[in-house]
Amino acid sequence: MKVVKFGGSSLASGAQVEKVFHIVASDPERKIVVVSAPGKRYSDDIKVTDLLISCAEHYLNGEDASELVETIIGRYKSIADELNLSNNIIEKITDDLLSLLNGDKDNPASFIEAVKASGEDNNAKLIAAVFNHKGLETHYVSPKEAGLLVSNEPGNAQVLPESYERLYELKKQSGIIVFPGFFGYNTEGDVVTFSRSGSDITGSILANGIKADLYENFTDVDAVYAVNPNIVKNPKEIRELTYREMRELSYCGFSVFHDEALIPAFRAGIPVNVKNTNNPEAPGTLIMSARENINGPVVGIASDDKFCSIYVGKYMMNKEIGFGRKILLILEEFGLSFEHIPSGIDDITIIVRQNQMDEEIEKSIVKRIIDDLDADEVRVEHDLALIMLVGEGMRQKVGTAARASNALAAANINIEMINQGSSETSMMFGVKDAVEKKAVQALYEEFFAEVKVR
Numbered sequence: 467m468k469v470v471k472f473g474g475s476s477l478a479s480g481a482q483v484e485k486v487f488h489i490v491a492s493d494p495e496r497k498i499v500v501v502s503a504p505g506k507r508y509s510d511d512i513k514v515t516d517l518l519i520s521c522a523e524h525y526l527n528g529e530d531a532s533e534l535v536e537t538i539i540g541r542y543k544s545i546a547d548e549l550n551l552s553n554n555i556i557e558k559i560t561d562d563l564l565s566l567l568n569g570d571k572d573n574p575a576s577f578i579e580a581v582k583a584s585g586e587d588n589n590a591k592l593i594a595a596v597f598n599h600k601g602l603e604t605h606y607v608s609p610k611e612a613g614l615l616v617s618n619e620p621g622n623a624q625v626l627p628e629s630y631e632r633l634y635e636l637k638k639q640s641g642i643i644v645f646p647g648f649f650g651y652n653t654e655g656d657v658v659t660f661s662r663s664g665s666d667i668t669g670s671i672l673a674n675g676i677k678a679d680l681y682e683n684f685t686d687v688d689a690v691y692a693v694n695p696n697i698v699k700n701p702k703e704i705r706e707l708t709y710r711e712m713r714e715l716s717y718c719g720f721s722v723f724h725d726e727a728l729i730p731a732f733r734a735g736i737p738v739n740v741k742n743t744n745n746p747e748a749p750g751t752l753i754m755s756a757r758e759n760i761n762g763p764v765v766g767i768a769s770d771d772k773f774c775s776i777y778v779g780k781y782m783m784n785k786e787i788g789f790g791r792k793i794l795l796i797l798e799e800f801g802l803s804f805e806h807i808p809s810g811i812d813d814i815t816i817i818v819r820q821n822q823m824d825e826e827i828e829k830s831i832v833k834r835i836i837d838d839l840d841a842d843e844v845r846v847e848h849d850l851a852l853i854m855l856v857g858e859g860m861r862q863k864v865g866t867a868a869r870a871s872n873a874l875a876a877a878n879i880n881i882e883m884i885n886q887g888s889s890e891t892s893m894m895f896g897v898k899d900a901v902e903k904k905a906v907q908a909l910y911e912e913f914f915a916e917v918k919v920r
């Protein structure tokens with residue numbers, strides 16, 4: 467039995483939904499279909515989720531949002547019209563959206579969550595109607611009815627473990643199940659969404675819940691590429707990846723698959739196959755526990771920007787028991803999570819995502835570190851990009867760091883910091899945001915030979 471997830475790009479128009487139908491109908495193992503809200507039809511288009519967020523904000527501010535509502539409904543209607551569906555389903559979607567928008571706003575965060583999630587919810591109803599219209603027995607199942615319980619963290623929900631046993635019951639349902647991605651319910655019965663692009667997470671949770679043989683994640687590219695295709699033209703396709711490699715790559719910018727979506731599939735040992743809705747015959751990329759290492763040391767190069775580093779220097783830091791703990795405690799008090807901690811004998815650098823810290827918080831943290839820890843120097847550096855070289859093969863191969871730093875030096879790029887994960891499957895280079903793309907291109911040329919860069 468397979469769980470199949472279709473992203474917003476695969477459901478953006480009637481023509482795309484038609485492809486989705488054929489993919490599902492062509493394999494009886496494809497039992498559970500997780501859907502996102504309609505996504506972009508062309509590069510400047512706006513995702514339905516973004517339209518909904520904007521619409522909810524207009525309502526909260528008491529502003530007129532009739533044009534936005536019309537555009538959102540229009541997105542569903544154009545799919546229904548292209549596929550000759552009756553207007554009944556569009557009337558239901560319209561009623562649902564309007565009653566949400568005109569409903570309770572006492573808790574603005576909950577209101578936004580419910581409106582945001584309606585993109586997936588209404589699309590699941592629409593897709594189920596399309597499949598039935600085409601003669602395939604299909605049932606829309608709501609996350610509430612199925613028992614997909616999540617923590618109460620709006621925009622960052624985490625699945626509650628008791629969900630899995632309930633979701634197993636879905637196996638008993640006849641026909642195809644269409645299940646909306648991106649959200650679950652807290653124990654109070656309110657909608658809570660995962661982080662953005664979180665329908666990938668729903669698919670993985672369901673795959674774990676029903677103990678699927680395979681989780682297929684359909685998107686708009688033939689495979690996971692060795693580097694972001696928006697940075698390097700026609701990059702090499704990756705055939706196989708381990709869960710750990712994919713997690714490192716998606717955490718650091720491979721937006722094709724959500725990094726949090728790996729954990730449920732990994733825990734149940736379910737392989738994930740990233741495939742293309744526009745070319746379903748292509749094998750795609752298979753993500754699993756172990757793979758044969760037939761390529762070089764590096765399997766992929768990912769990058770992400772908007773990090774900053776907090777440098778703390780103190781003579782004899784290495785002798786001071788509890789120094790690291792005390793710094794992390796200060797960050798914890800300000801609600802900051804950290805990404806990496808490269809250190810020396812007399813200094814330690816803590817890398818955090820920049821959006822967690824405004825100017826005021828930054829000043830307070832620096833002051834606390836100086837006052838409480840009697841540090842000699844505290845410096846915050848902004849606008850850093852992290853570039854991650856990833857590959858299980860690095861463990862056996864000598865000289866990867868040297869090759870990478872030579873390639874960066876040849877491109878005249880200053881390395882701000884280097885960190886190698888203790889698993890030895892990744893190596894991180896910090897550079898200035900402004901040279902991120904150039905650095906990725908230089909590394910790609912070094913490890914993946916002759917390529918034309920964008």
Ligand SMILES: Nc1ncnc2c1ncn2[C@@H]1O[C@H](COP(=O)(O)OP(=O)(O)O)[C@@H](O)[C@H]1O
Pocket residue numbers: 472473474475476502505663684685686687689690691692693694695696719720721722723
């Ligand atoms: N390394 C990569 N390999 C493939 N695609 C990538 C990579 N890094 C970024 N992407 C981008 O991810 C996009 C697919 O993800 P997304 O837009 O979230 O799809 P969906 O709408 O199916 O959820 C691709 O079109 C591509 O631009």
Ligand SMILES: N[C@@H](CC(=O)OP(=O)(O)O)C(=O)O
Pocket residue numbers: 472473474475502503505513515516585647648661662663664665666
């Ligand atoms: N629609 C949601 C969830 C999602 O997963 O979408 P997509 O599959 O289009 O990335 C978002 O835009 O965040």
